[in-house]
Amino acid sequence: MKKGKIYGVGLGPGDSELITVKAEKIIRKSEYFFFFKKKGNKGRAFEIVENIIRKDAIKVSLEYPVTTEVHFSSKEYKVLLNEFYGKCVKKIQIILNKNIDICILCEGDPLFYGSFIHLYEKLRNNFEIDIVPGITGMSGAWTATKIPMIWGKQILTVLMGTLDEETLRKHIKITDGLVIMKIGKNFKKICKILKDEGAFNNAYLISNATTSLEKVTKLNENVHSSVPYFSIILINKFMEKM
């Protein structure tokens, strides 16, 4: 029996003009969309392409059961998210088994810390999947600073703010360029570590890069104790000279 095909489409960091020609062609043709979203939000990936999606297309939002209310390393979080991704896969399989192609909208790049990976892992053995790369959030963030990020033989490290203190410290000490993503409730912990390691005063905080809400500040100028979900901290050797 013929099955539908999956398009996992990267849509960049927020600016709707920062999607690829290939992504746009697929979105304009597609009739069936899936995308992740948090409660109360439209979903960043959906918002990026909302205006180019066909009016008669079917749009299915996959709403996370929890985000930061439950700690990500708790058993409860893992069980809830596992159940959630299982249900998402079932919904998608039903459509694919009717021989309908679907498009999974992904903020940034689908294979770079994206929720898409959870679906991909469960579906890739049974269905045909095409993936379109996208500009990552971190690329949007360092472009917003207008400061070069990395060059020559320098080493770039990407860390999740959700990592434990010891791991964060270990990597912060030895790298030339540093990207810290998923900051959220870990903001204070990250600031403390950066201060201890002497990296705080050179660091930049970029929120909602490439969108109308974009904000670029030096971390030591940021007076807020919390930051938006779409925020990234960047530190590098070029910033030391700024």
Ligand SMILES: C[S@@+](CC[C@H](N)C(=O)[O-])C[C@H]1O[C@@H](n2cnc3c(N)ncnc32)[C@H](O)[C@@H]1O
């Ligand atoms: C689940 S990851 C998704 C990463 C995405 N797939 C990518 O390619 O960048 C979400 C994290 O990416 C970062 N992020 C993504 N887009 C961003 C943007 N436009 N501005 C600031 N941070 C962003 C934030 O740190 C956020 O917590």
